[in-house]
Amino acid sequence: PSMYSADRVAYLRNQIGKRYGCDCVGLIKSYYFGGVGSPKYTANRDYNTNAIYAAAPKKGPLSSLPEVPGTCLYMKGYVGIYIGEGWCIECTLGNYGDGVVKTRVAGRGWTNWFYCPFVEYPGSSDDTPTPAFQKGDKVKVKPGSKTYTGGKLASFVYQTIYDVLEVSGERIVIGIKGNVTAAIKADDLVKQ
Known part of the structure; x- marks a missing residue:
């Protein structure tokens, strides 16, 4: 990177294959x-x-x-x-x-x-108590989580912030701009 001096770059290049x-x-x-x-x-x-x-x-x-x-x-x-x-x-x-x-x-x-x-x-x-979610909360899905019924989620789901669209006990429906993405267990969500 440009933040390193020429001496530093030379030192680091010399470490390739020798150190981690x-x-x-x-x-x-x-x-x-x-x-x-x-x-x-x-x-x-x-x-x-x-x-x-x-x-x-x-x-x-x-x-x-x-x-x-x-x-x-x-x-x-x-x-x-x-x-x-x-x-x-x-x-x-x-x-x-x-x-x-x-x-x-x-x-x-x-x-x-x-x-x-x-x-x-x-x-x-x-x-760690399960957080209480309300309609309109912003949330992220914890990496590795599944749908409420145990189905798989696409990898991009874990990188996106969603709106809580519906709350029914531990079943939380999430989506973007009113469009449903998935139903997720409350324990698998993190408030943002």
Whole structure:
């Protein structure tokens, strides 16, 4: 990229075939894609920083950060991973180090925390109440979800923000501009 000096580009080119590299969200994706070489890669879970934050099933301001290692940290355009006791790991370049580094959470600029939509957190399924949806709410479908009756959804469905058109208990009908896309279980939707 143009942001790198000629020396940096030369260094990186010299690392081809010798080392593995990733950016901030790539560090998180390498976990849920199964590590080096991404043996569990699926395109519908290949999110950038803002998309992975938007799809989070649970999130909050940094002031409410839970003491749960593996919780993701967020600032616009950048993510890291909380490891506990006020520390995180992140993949960075510059003043905080080069590569995967351990840094203090405080003073780093993090604004929010979130649970990665593709990682199961201890107790997260027990303590996260199903949100109450109302007609007109904006929602996204959690990646990997199915229709209310168990049918498959097209991959683009997970990338789109929908309107709630109808609510009937756990059955939520979603669509765009009044046109029905699908009926989905409430637990498979995230408010936007």
